[in-house]
Amino acid sequence: MEDQFDIIIEPDKGMTQYWKDLWRYRGLFYFLAWRDILVRYKQTVIGVAWSVIRPLLTMVVFTVIFGKLAKFPSEGVPYPILVFAAMLPWQMFSNALSESSDSLITNANMLTKVYFPRMVMPTSAVVVSLVDFLIAFCILCALMVWYKFLPGIRFLTLPFFLLLALMTALGCGFWLSALNVRYRDFRYIVPFIVQFGLYVSPVGFSSTVVPGKWRFLYSVNPMVGVIDGFRWAILGGDTRLYVPGFLLSIAVSLAIFWFGLLYFRKMEMTFADVV
Amino acid sequence: MSNSTVIRVEGLSKKYIIGHLRSEGYQTLRDSMAGALKNTGRRLLHPFRASSGQPLLGMPGTEEFWALKDVSFEVEKGDRIGIIGRNGAGKTTLLKLLSRITYPTEGRISIKGRVASLLEVGTGFHPELTGRENIFLNGAVLGMGRSEIKQKFDEIVEFAEVEKFIDTPVKRYSSGMYVRLAFSVAAHLEPEILLVDEVLAVGDAQFQRKCVDKMGDVGENGKTVLFVSHNMAAVKNLCNKVILLDDGVVLESGDPYTICDKYIFPEDIAATGTHSFRGGEDHTINFIRAETLNEKGEVTSAFRADEDIRFRITYSVEKDIWGSSLAINICNFDGTDLWATSDIDVFSTLFEQREKGMWIYECVAPGNVLRPGRYLVALGAGDVTGQYFHHPDPFPFEILEQGFWKGSHKSFGISGGPLVVPMRPEMPRRADTSEDD
Numbered sequence: 016m017e018d019q020f021d022i023i024i025e026p027d028k029g030m031t032q033y034w035k036d037l038w039r040y041r042g043l044f045y046f047l048a049w050r051d052i053l054v055r056y057k058q059t060v061i062g063v064a065w066s067v068i069r070p071l072l073t074m075v076v077f078t079v080i081f082g083k084l085a086k087f088p089s090e091g092v093p094y095p096i097l098v099f100a101a102m103l104p105w106q107m108f109s110n111a112l113s114e115s116s117d118s119l120i121t122n123a124n125m126l127t128k129v130y131f132p133r134m135v136m137p138t139s140a141v142v143v144s145l146v147d148f149l150i151a152f153c154i155l156c157a158l159m160v161w162y163k164f165l166p167g168i169r170f171l172t173l174p175f176f177l178l179l180a181l182m183t184a185l186g187c188g189f190w191l192s193a194l195n196v197r198y199r200d201f202r203y204i205v206p207f208i209v210q211f212g213l214y215v216s217p218v219g220f221s222s223t224v225v226p227g228k229w230r231f232l233y234s235v236n237p238m239v240g241v242i243d244g245f246r247w248a249i250l251g252g253d254t255r256l257y258v259p260g261f262l263l264s265i266a267v268s269l270a271i272f273w274f275g276l277l278y279f280r281k282m283e284m285t286f287a288d289v290v
Numbered sequence: 291m292s293n294s295t296v297i298r299v300e301g302l303s304k305k306y307i308i309g310h311l312r313s314e315g316y317q318t319l320r321d322s323m324a325g326a327l328k329n330t331g332r333r334l335l336h337p338f339r340a341s342s343g344q345p346l347l348g349m350p351g352t353e354e355f356w357a358l359k360d361v362s363f364e365v366e367k368g369d370r371i372g373i374i375g376r377n378g379a380g381k382t383t384l385l386k387l388l389s390r391i392t393y394p395t396e397g398r399i400s401i402k403g404r405v406a407s408l409l410e411v412g413t414g415f416h417p418e419l420t421g422r423e424n425i426f427l428n429g430a431v432l433g434m435g436r437s438e439i440k441q442k443f444d445e446i447v448e449f450a451e452v453e454k455f456i457d458t459p460v461k462r463y464s465s466g467m468y469v470r471l472a473f474s475v476a477a478h479l480e481p482e483i484l485l486v487d488e489v490l491a492v493g494d495a496q497f498q499r500k501c502v503d504k505m506g507d508v509g510e511n512g513k514t515v516l517f518v519s520h521n522m523a524a525v526k527n528l529c530n531k532v533i534l535l536d537d538g539v540v541l542e543s544g545d546p547y548t549i550c551d552k553y554i555f556p557e558d559i560a561a562t563g564t565h566s567f568r569g570g571e572d573h574t575i576n577f578i579r580a581e582t583l584n585e586k587g588e589v590t591s592a593f594r595a596d597e598d599i600r601f602r603i604t605y606s607v608e609k610d611i612w613g614s615s616l617a618i619n620i621c622n623f624d625g626t627d628l629w630a631t632s633d634i635d636v637f638s639t640l641f642e643q644r645e646k647g648m649w650i651y652e653c654v655a656p657g658n659v660l661r662p663g664r665y666l667v668a669l670g671a672g673d674v675t676g677q678y679f680h681h682p683d684p685f686p687f688e689i690l691e692q693g694f695w696k697g698s699h700k701s702f703g704i705s706g707g708p709l710v711v712p713m714r715p716e717m718p719r720r721a722d723t724s725e726d727d
Contacts, residue, residue, distance in 0.1 A: 020298075020400035024390060039433075046430040050416055050423075057418045128409045129431055130390040284393040287386070288306065 033280075037132045047139040051114075052146055066150045070106055074098050077219040087220045092250050093162045099155050100249040101218045101242045104180040107148040108238060109209045111181075115140035115188030116205045119196050123290045133283045137188040141181060148177075155249070167251030176244035179268060183237045186272030189279040196290050197282070217242050222257070231260050237271065240264020295402070296483060296514050297365035297388070302397035304358045304383055357383040359538045360397070370515045372529035372546060374522070374553055377683055379535040381518045382487060385409065388516065389485050403482030403514075406432060410487070412472030412674070417461035421452055421471055424460055428475045442478045449500075450474035465613065465634065465641055465674045477504045483514045488521070520668070520681075522550045523626040563591040565685045573680040574611055575671035578604040578648070582667070582687050591686065594693035595710070596657040603651045603669065605680075607644050611673070614644050618653055619668040620660075621684065628665070628708055660689045661710050 022032065056062040074095055081087045082094035089097050115137035119126060122136060159166065195201040216238040217224070225233050233239055240261045247256045358380045365371055373381050386392045388399060389407030414431035415424050425446055429439040447453055450470040452463075460468055519525050525532060525546055532546040534553055542549055567577045581589050583600040593599050601618055619630040631653060634641040668684040694710075 020402050022390070022399075022401040022405070024387065024394065024399040024401070026394055026396060042434070042436050043430040045436075046427050050419065050427055053423065054416055054418050122414075125414050125431065127386075127391060128413045130407065131431070131433070287392040 033132060037134060040131050040135055043131055044135045044139050044142075047135065048142040051140070051143045055143075063150075066147055067154060070099075070102055070151045070154060073106075074102060077102075081219040085220075087224055090221050090223065090246075090250060090254055091252060093164065096155075096158055096162060096164055097221060097246070097250065098219060099151075099158055100246045101216075103148065103151050103155060104176070104241045104245050105213065105216060105218045105238065106151060107144050108180055108184050108241070109212065110147055111141040111144035111184035112187050112191065113205055113209055114143060115184070116191035116195050116201060118188075119192045119286065119290065120199075120202070126290050127287050133286055134189075134279060137192045137279075138185060141185050141188055144184070145181075166249055169248045169251050171248075173245070173248045176241060176248055179244065179265065180238075180241045182272050183241060183268040186268065186275040189275030190271070193275075193279045193282040193286075196286050212236075212238065221246070230257055231263065234260030234263045235267060237264045237268040240268070294367040295364050296367045296369075297402075297516075298400045299364070299388075300362050300398045300400075302358055302361040302384075302387065302399060303356060303395050304380075304387060304392070305395040306355045306357055308353050308355050356538050358387070358394075361535075361538070361540055362397075363533060363540065363543060365514060365516070367514055368512045369531055370529045371517065372525035372532040372550075373516060373518045373535060374520070374525060374532060374550070375535035375541075377681065378537075380538040381535055382409070383538075384535070385485050385487055385516065385518055401483065404433075405483045405485065406476075406479045406481035407485040408432075408476050408479075408487065409485075411469060411476050415460060415468075415472060418459055420459055421447075421456045421463070424471070425475055428472065432476060432479055433481075434479065446471075446474045446478050449477065449504075465615070468613075468674050481513070483516070485516045487518045521627065522553070526550055563589045563687070567680075567682040573671070574608050575614060575616065575644075576606045576608070576680050577669055577671065577682050578606060580604070580667070580669060580685065592688045592690055594657070595660070595662055595689050595691070596693035598657050599655040599687070601653045601655070601667065603653075604648070605651065605671065606648045607646050609646050611644050613641060613674040614671065615641060615673075616651060617670045617672075619670065619684075620655065621666045621668055622708055623664055623666060623686075628660075657693075659709055659711065661708055662689045662691045662694055663708070664688050665708075 056065065059065065061068075077098045078094050081098070082089060118136040118140040119133070125131075126133070158164075191201055191205055195205075213219075216236060222230070222233065222239060222243055234257070241264065243256060243261060243264075247254050361380075361384065373384060375381050383392075385407065386409070387394055388401070389405060389409070391407075391409070412424075412428060414428050416427065419427065425443065426436070426439055430436070434442075447456055450467075450473070452467050452471050455463065455467065460471070463471070515528070517525065517528060529546050531544065532549045533543040534541045534549050563583075564579065564581045566579050581602040582591055582593075583602060584590050584593055585597050585600075587600075603616075603618075605616065615632045615634040617630050617632040620628045622628060633651060633653070664686055665688070666684040666686050668681075670681045672681075
């Protein structure tokens with residue numbers, strides 16, 4: 016008798032049904048991302064050009080401040096490329112973080128009126144930031160042509176590091192979006208994390224600047240592993256990956272992702288009641 | 291327990307925690323930390339007392355509220371169930387539980403088949419996107435696949451009658467077009483089980499008729515429909531079974547005619563001509579007070595039949611909003627709508643923007659229209675998507691025999707219908723003679 020029913024709703028519901036639903040709602044996932052991209056530059060004059068201007072200007076500022084004024088070492092590559100290799104993952108991460116942590120709040124109306132696996136929301140927000148990533152990636156290619164810089168074979172490992180960055184962003188997104196529903200304080204905390212993170216992550220400078228004994232501790236910040244990985248893949252040449260630190264960063268990313276997922280699932284049932 | 295059972299609800303309960311101190315549902319971190327601290331303190335002081343089990347929420351100033359208590363019923367395949375009851379009886383909560391928007395505190399729901407719920411129309415509509423884009427988006431939100439939407443696209447556009455504007459951003463739509471498009475997407479869902487909240491209360495009369503017909507289709511095709519409504523006429527029309535909820539429990543269930551007739555608004559509603567509504571609810575628009583005034587400007591609930599009735603409604607608007615309307619419905623005592631007026635029908639600027647503040651709205655219903663008897667006034671404030679901000683319980687007024695139009699056929703009584711519209715009868719002439727005689 017029991018197995019004839021497709022849906023069983025109980026106070027504590029298992030996860031098997033959920034993953035099936037997530038698959039069934041993959042269309043929604045796509046449409047939400049598509050909506051956010053469409054809406055983004057409506058009623059702006061220069062439109063998509065913003066996606067080019069923002070990273071480009073940030074790169075110029077960082078190059079001038081860290082490369083020219085502070086004279087940080089450039090690991091034998093043009094400083095703009097050193098900066099840009101790090102800005103690729105960082106911008107994606109920070110965009111994904113702010114978008115996904117707000118995603119449930121800005122779509123509160125949908126939460127209270129329609130059923131769908133709530134995980135679709137923060138995830139599609141992360142996907143949107145991938146679009147920015149692709150645009151920035153084209154800029155990087157243009158920069159490399161300009162500086163006549165040829166990446167090595169390691170360039171092909173880039174998707175792996177991209178995946179790591181996505182996982183970190185998604186993990187944080189799960190945490191922050193779920194917390195944001197219950198505690199609106201996070202609306203103010205997230206911009207702070209993003210701003211602060213830019214300085215504690217090796218975006219404007221190479222992580223070799225950090226003294227050796229602190230290097231491992233520094234890698235607790237998962238973005239350190241991601242950015243180092245990106246530089247290792249893009250810059251090639253003498254760049255070396257600090258392996259223990261990198262492994263620690265991966266472990267931290269995985270932990271954030273896994274516990275974020277569990278926390279999100281735990282809180283999900285109450286979203287419609289507290290939002 | 292037969293094989294054709296598609297929904298089984300067993301001992302369903304839903305508890306909400308209401309905060310008395312905060313107007314918003316969410317907490318701030320400070321509240322939580324203070325609460326946790328207090329609980330820890332309590333635990334230190336009384337180590338043997340059982341903990342509340344909800345350290346974050348178990349704060350002073352909160353209260354439990356059971357929106358539903360031990361509700362059980364079964365729905366067979368092809369049933370069209372009407373769910374009725376007063377405001378706050380738990381109708382919408384029940385629908386939200388069935389559609390998995392929120393989860394039960396106790397009990398269990400088993401469902402067989404694909405479910406679609408329509409708690410409002412146009413969920414996920416984005417004003418900046420065009421009609422075409424919104425159809426795809428809204429379809430996806432309601433659980434349709436991309437190919438399914440593509441396949442039904444033309445039908446949806448045609449049903450909504452917006453062919454010309456399909457590539458215009460919906461923020462430029464009139465409220466009617468917006469609602470028609472939104473409903474049209476929903477109407478083309480093909481679920482096995484359809485859960486509908488009072489979304490039919492939107493759109494013009496002709497379109498409403500179309501929607502009721504469309505919903506009737508759904509029922510006849512062996513699909514199961516659960517329909518929450520205040521509109522007894524629609525319920526009698528559409529449903530073959532009714533569940534009457536009161537205070538979160540099932541009061542009665544069974545034949546729609548018997549139950550709808552029992553559920554008439556109670557005779558003992560005070561008829562004073564002035565009605566204050568429960569405040570403190572955090573709607574965007576709140577009704578504060580409604581008065582009915584006679585031609586002399588006196589507050590009363592009894593009117594001469596030939597007298598104009600002035601409704602004076604005091605309401606508050608919590609923030610500047612777009613797309614809202616405020617409606618007065620006059621209905622029979624069995625809940626049949628006789629007519630409705632919305633303030634945006636005449637003052638379209640109110641649709642564009644309704645400013646924050648306290649407002650008084652007056653509206654005059656002409657005399658010589660209603661037959662002597664008792665009627666109800668139902669107020670409603672909502673937005674174009676069919677979402678109600680505030681929908682207080684209706685209040686009564688009475689039309690007296692006094693001043694009743696002499697030419698009308700008094701002897702017909704109420705069976706002549708609720709309205710007295712003078713028809714200007716002419717003297718009959720013989721039909722068997724030719725015109726030029």
